[in-house]
Amino acid sequence: VIVKSKNQPLFPPVLLGANAAAALISGLLGYASTAPSTQAAEPPEPALTAPKSPPGQLALRLVPEVLPSTDGDELTVTVHMENHTDATFETATATTLVDDRGEEWLPEAIVPGAELPGQDSVEQDVVVPAGLPDGYFRLEVTVGYREAEQQHPLTTLQNVYFAREEEKVVLMSAGDWLLRSGAMQAQDVSDEPGSEDGIEEDSQ
Amino acid sequence: MMLSRLLLGSAGRAHRWMQFAVFLTVLGMVPKVAHAVTGAINGGQRVMSSQGNYCDTTLGMDCTAARFPANQGVGNAVPLKRIRVEVWREDANGARLGTQPIGVSYTSLTGAYTVTWSYTSTPSKVRLDFVYCHQDDRFCVKSETGAQWYNTMRSGITPVANSTVALGYSTWNNAAVGNVYDAASRVWEEAFRYSAYLLPVFNAVTIKYPDSSQAPGDAITTGATKTILMADNCSAMPMNCVAHEFGHMGMYLLAPFTFCGAYSANFQVTSTENFCVAFEEGMAQFLAQVSFYWLQAPAPRYCISASACGPAGGWSLETSSGTTCSASAPRKSMITSARYAWDAYDQIDDGWGDSVQQSYDAMLAGVAAWPTGTSNTLAVRDEPWNSPYTLVDDADGRSALDYKAYLDNGISTTTQYNNNCAPGGD
Numbered sequence: 256v257i258v259k260s261k262n263q264p265l266f267p268p269v270l271l272g273a274n275a276a277a278a279l280i281s282g283l284l285g286y287a288s289t290a291p292s293t294q295a296a297e298p299p300e301p302a303l304t305a306p307k308s309p310p311g312q313l314a315l316r317l318v319p320e321v322l323p324s325t326d327g328d329e330l331t332v333t334v335h336m337e338n339h340t341d342a343t344f345e346t347a348t349a350t351t352l353v354d355d356r357g358e359e360w361l362p363e364a365i366v367p368g369a370e371l372p373g374q375d376s377v378e379q380d381v382v383v384p385a386g387l388p389d390g391y392f393r394l395e396v397t398v399g400y401r402e403a404e405q406q407h408p409l410t411t412l413q414n415v416y417f418a419r420e421e422e423k424v425v426l427m428s429a430g431d432w433l434l435r436s437g438a439m440q441a442q443d444v445s446d447e448p449g450s451e452d453g454i455e456e457d458s459q
Numbered sequence: 460m461m462l463s464r465l466l467l468g469s470a471g472r473a474h475r476w477m478q479f480a481v482f483l484t485v486l487g488m489v490p491k492v493a494h495a496v497t498g499a500i501n502g503g504q505r506v507m508s509s510q511g512n513y514c515d516t517t518l519g520m521d522c523t524a525a526r527f528p529a530n531q532g533v534g535n536a537v538p539l540k541r542i543r544v545e546v547w548r549e550d551a552n553g554a555r556l557g558t559q560p561i562g563v564s565y566t567s568l569t570g571a572y573t574v575t576w577s578y579t580s581t582p583s584k585v586r587l588d589f590v591y592c593h594q595d596d597r598f599c600v601k602s603e604t605g606a607q608w609y610n611t612m613r614s615g616i617t618p619v620a621n622s623t624v625a626l627g628y629s630t631w632n633n634a635a636v637g638n639v640y641d642a643a644s645r646v647w648e649e650a651f652r653y654s655a656y657l658l659p660v661f662n663a664v665t666i667k668y669p670d671s672s673q674a675p676g677d678a679i680t681t682g683a684t685k686t687i688l689m690a691d692n693c694s695a696m697p698m699n700c701v702a703h704e705f706g707h708m709g710m711y712l713l714a715p716f717t718f719c720g721a722y723s724a725n726f727q728v729t730s731t732e733n734f735c736v737a738f739e740e741g742m743a744q745f746l747a748q749v750s751f752y753w754l755q756a757p758a759p760r761y762c763i764s765a766s767a768c769g770p771a772g773g774w775s776l777e778t779s780s781g782t783t784c785s786a787s788a789p790r791k792s793m794i795t796s797a798r799y800a801w802d803a804y805d806q807i808d809d810g811w812g813d814s815v816q817q818s819y820d821a822m823l824a825g826v827a828a829w830p831t832g833t834s835n836t837l838a839v840r841d842e843p844w845n846s847p848y849t850l851v852d853d854a855d856g857r858s859a860l861d862y863k864a865y866l867d868n869g870i871s872t873t874t875q876y877n878n879n880c881a882p883g884g885d
Contacts, residue, residue, distance in 0.1 A: 305718060305720065306743060308700060308703045309699065309728050309740065309793065310763070312763065317675075340727075355633070357632040357633030407518050407766075407768075408766070409764035410765045412692055413692050430603045433635070434602065438633060439608070439611070
């Protein structure tokens with residue numbers, strides 16, 4: 256996975272193991288390595304609706320695009336981040352590519368990132384190069400963000416689901432991916448005979 | 460007299476059965492009794508957690524009375540609690556055989572299960588399907604189209620008649636649906652099941668996950684159909700997705716109402732809304748928050764994040780703005796209503812005479828007691844609406860102040876109300 260900023264030179268990705276995103280985002284938040292754009296998304300129109308959950312302080316939107324190459328299709332994902340607050344955030348982006356069995360195909364890539372002013376937005380590109388075998392894949396993009404004075408970043412994440420079929424990339428919805436792939440099939444990762452370390456029952 | 464009559468009756472029935480058997484034998488129809496073969500399978504099932512919002516002392520968080528500690532959050536194996544387990548006969552390709560399972564049971568709170576199967580003969584192979592439905596039919600996780608999700612956690616099992624096959628514990632490493640189920644079961648086990656008011660009404664709730672109509676991180680509740688639509692990444696953000704929406708659902712099922720629902724264009728936790736929105740969102744988060752922190756918690760943090768909130772991330776429900784409202788906690792914001800509810804419930808004295816502690820059930824009793832109606836002068840649950848329900852004519856008419864009228868049943872929460880910026884309307 257290659258992560259690069261929009262209209263900026265390619266960042267050298269930092270490669271780390273799985274599940275290191277939060278810790279790494281804490282440690283690697285950089286400063287102003289991506290120029291924030293001045294665009295702002297249009298706010299939604301108020302409308303009567305059912306009760307819902309409030310949005311996060313940083314909105315993350317992924318826009319995937321399939322681009323043919325000589326080695327087969329390449330997947331480029333534009334990572335659009337929008338700061339819904341007045342505070343300036345430091346951000347960092349982590350990406351992971353896994354298949355429907357939970358196997359990691361490319362090491363987690365972390366980009367210490369961008370400074371995102373309040374009520375502003377920024378974009379980065381993530382590139383999944385050609386060369387994957389046929390199968391079902393999930394690209395997870397995690398963005399950590401924090402105000403300068405905060406020690407621990409909050410994170411938001413989103414996935415792009417796709418299938419690879421004879422060098423073609425077929426984008427899929429999350430639901431279709433779960434239904435069609437092997438993600439809901441048997442795939443035990445460990446057997447621990449006799450293990451009974453459960454959760455204590457408690458009373459309130 | 461009674462005993463002799465019973466004996467006589469019993470003997471009479473035996474006599475008639477003998478006559479019937481002789482009759483059948485004469486006809487060459489010897490009655491046969493079908494003997495089912497039985498056996499059992501036991502084990503335990505976990506999923507690898509992908510969920511944030513746990514409390515982590517290593518980050519400097521005060522996790523006193525926290526109910527979701529770091530060792531149950533992302534990267535840890537957690538039990539699938541009280542989930543339906545089905546035994547199915549299986550063909551050589553691992554596909555289900557037959558139209559119904561040959562055994563059904565449920566896991567315990569530790570994820571342990573023992574399923575007894577019964578069939579006309581010993582199947583050559585069986586599989587275990589974990590169906591994402593709670594034992595007491597509290598909730599199920601289904602697809603966007605309403606199809607029931609299940610995971611085939613174990614396959615190719617060779618059953619043994621009159622014996623128990625022990626599989627041990629296993630962990631499922633790639634379970635988005637499993638994490639949504641886990642979040643839901645946490646809310647139920649840590650909070651909702653303690654309420655005598657929620658027990659009879661909170662059932663048959665459907666979570667549709669992942670739902671493509673929801674933007675990332677979004678979820679929405681329709682009380683009348685008991686349905687929650689949830690975005691794909693909600694499997695990582697339990698506090699603001701499953702738990703918050705369960706809060707909305709609980710509010711509706713306790714006292715069904717017509718939501719006024721006009722959010723501001725920039726709806727946020729701290730944005731100024733009408734009181735109807737601010738109160739509904741705040742109470743939903745309060746009900747949710749209790750599944751993460753109990754009443755003794757000095758720092759019950761709420762954040763919209765796929766990781767831990769950290770000691771300063773998001774918002775503390777224990778931070779009161781006092782009698783003067785602040786820009787970071789406006790009077791008509793959801794955080795202010797949530798903080799009022801938390802102060803009415805919790806055991807921590809904030810130093811301004813915060814001595815009241817209402818039980819969780821009492822908090823819900825206040826909701827359940829809310830009368831129906833649309834009157835603009837009485838504290839009724841549909842006060843925002845005109846009487847034919849065609850127009851919201853008083854969007855501030857449903858608020859924490861109306862709720863307080865029923866919560867304060869012999870115990871006043873006026874101090875808590877006033878010290879949280881008095882989050883009530885007319």
